[in-house]
Amino acid sequence: MMQYGAHFTRSKGILNLLVILAMFIALVAACAPAAPAGESGSAAQEPEQTTITVWGWPAADVAYESFIADFEAANPDIKLDIQMMPTAEEHDKLLASLAAGAGAPDVAMIEINYIDKFVAKGGLVDLLQEPYNAGKYKDEMVPYKWMQASSPDGRLVAFPWDIGPATFFYRRDLFEQAGLPSDPESVAELTSTWPGFLDVAKKLTNPDEQRWAMGSASDILYTNFAHRNLFDADWNCAVNNERAVQLLTYAQEARAAGVDAKVSNWSAE
Template identity: 30%
Template structure:
C-alpha cells in the first residue's frame, strides 16, 4: 500500500510543480509567500497524529488571538495519517494549513520542497535555527535550502534493560555499572555473547531493530546527497549488516517483529534483556510489562558508539494554505520552548528546543517505574549526543521498511547472511529506480 501511494504521489508531482510555476488559474494569495497576515477572522486547520499534547495549547492560542479559529484534525495512527497527507500533497488540495510530518517520512518529501512554504522566509523573524538542536533543525532542510518544517518532539536513544535478568546472569546490572557494556557496538555484542552463554536466552528483540539504530548513525545512509543509491558502495552498511546478523546467528536475537503481539508480550516474559530505547519507549515498556515488573526495567545514559534518534515530528505549512503567514506563526508558537514543555507535561513528548532541554520542569522529571530515574535529564543528555543529521533521499524510508527489514527477518528465519544481503540489495534497487 505504501509503495502504491508513493508512486501516485511522485507521479502527480509534475502537475503540482507546473501549477506552482504557472499559477494554473489560482490567485497569488492562495498559497506560498504571496499570502499576508490578516487582521480579520481567519480559520486555520491543524492536522496531527498520535499525541502531540496540543489540545490545551490550541485553546490558549485562540484566547490570545481573537481573530484566529483553529480546527484540529487529530488521527490516532501515523500510518493512515501519512498516507492521506501524501495523497493530498500529490493532488494539490486538502492538506491542512499546518500539517504535522513524522521524521520517518521526511525522505518522501525533502526532494519536493516546492510543495511547502519555506519557513525561514515566511515564519516570524525572531524564530531561527538557534531555537533547536542542530541535527533536528538541519534534518528538515531540503537541498535547495527550503526549511519545510519546525521541529516538535524527538526520540533520543538510550539503552533500556532488565536489571533482574542481567543480575541473574552474573553481569553488571546497575545503571552506572552497565555503561561499559553499552559503550560501543562491539562491546554490546560481546556482552550479548556472555548473556546468551549464561542463560540461553536472547539479548535483543530483533536484528532489524539493532540494525536500524546502527544505520541511522552513519554519515551517509542508503541514498547520498546526489540522490544515488549507495547500499553497495557504502561499506559501512554491509559492515553493520554482517555484525548484526552474526550476533543474531549466535543466539542474540529473539526474532520478534517490532510492535507485533509477540514483541509486546516479550517485554513481560523476558524474551529479550535489552532494548534500544528512545524516550517514548519507556511508556511502551511500562504498558507491556505491567506493574509486576516495576523497578526491574532500568534505563542508562549510554548508547553504543555515541547516540541516535528514533522518532519525532515537524510542523509544516504546505503551499496549499490560504493563510501561510498565520499558519507559520501558529507552528512557530506551538514549537516554542515554553509550549513544548507544556506538551511534554501533558503527553510526554520530548522537546527538541535548546531552552526546553534546560528547563527545570524537564530536568527534574522522574520515572518511578524505572527506579525513580530522572528520565528528563537523562534523555536531554542523550539528545546532545546525536550526530549530524543524515540526509534522507527519495526512497530511504521505503528501503529501510521494505528492503532491509524483510531481508534481516529472512536471515533470522534461516536464510544465510549472504542471501539476505543480496535480497536487500535487489529490493533496494527496485525501490530506487
C-alpha cells in the same frame, strides 16, 4: 515526529506548532478584514473565528494537550481541530491530498525519513520566505535538524520540533537472574564493546521464556545510522565503507546467535 525527527507541515508549508503558530496567528490577523468605519459595540469587536486543522499521530497528542487550552484562551479567534490517526494512515492521506491539490490540513506531522516523498508531491513552500521568515530561528536549532529540514536547493521545506534523544534501557532484575551485575556502571562497561554486548545478549536471551535481548538485529543498524547523513556534501554514499560493513557483520552475528526476537521496528509484538 522518530518518534524520530517528526516535523510539522502545512498544506502549503511546514510549521512547528509550538513556535511557528505565532507566525500563523500574525498572518491570520493581517488577513482579517477590518471592521467598517463607525461600527461599535460587541458585534463589531467580536473576532471571526478561524479553525486550524492539525493532523498527527498518537504520542504527539500529549504535547498538543499541554498547550491547547492556553493557546485558545490567548487567541479566542482561533480554534484548533486536532485529528490523530496511525502514522501510516496520516502519511497516506496527506500524500493523497497533496497530489489532489485539495483536502490537506493546515498543519500536519511528517516523519523525517519520508519527507522527500512529500517534497516530490509539491505543496510545500520555502519557510525562509514571507510570511514565515523562519530563518530567524536557525541559530536556536540543532544544526543537523535544520539540515534535515532543508532541501538540496537551499529551501527550508520543514520545521523541526524535536531531536529524538535516546538512551539505553535494561531490566535490572533480568540481569541479576542471568548472573550479571546490574548497576549502571558495570552494565555500561560490559556492553561498551561489541563482543561484550553480544556476550551479555546471549546470557539474557531465553527463548523458552519468550525473552530475547533485542527486538530485531536490524536495530543495530538503525541505532547507529539514525539521524546520520547517509550521503556526504557531494551526494556520494557515505555508508559504503568499512564501518558500515562492520555494522552489517554485527547484525549478522546477532541474528546467528539467536539473541533477537525477529520482530520489526514499531511492532506491537
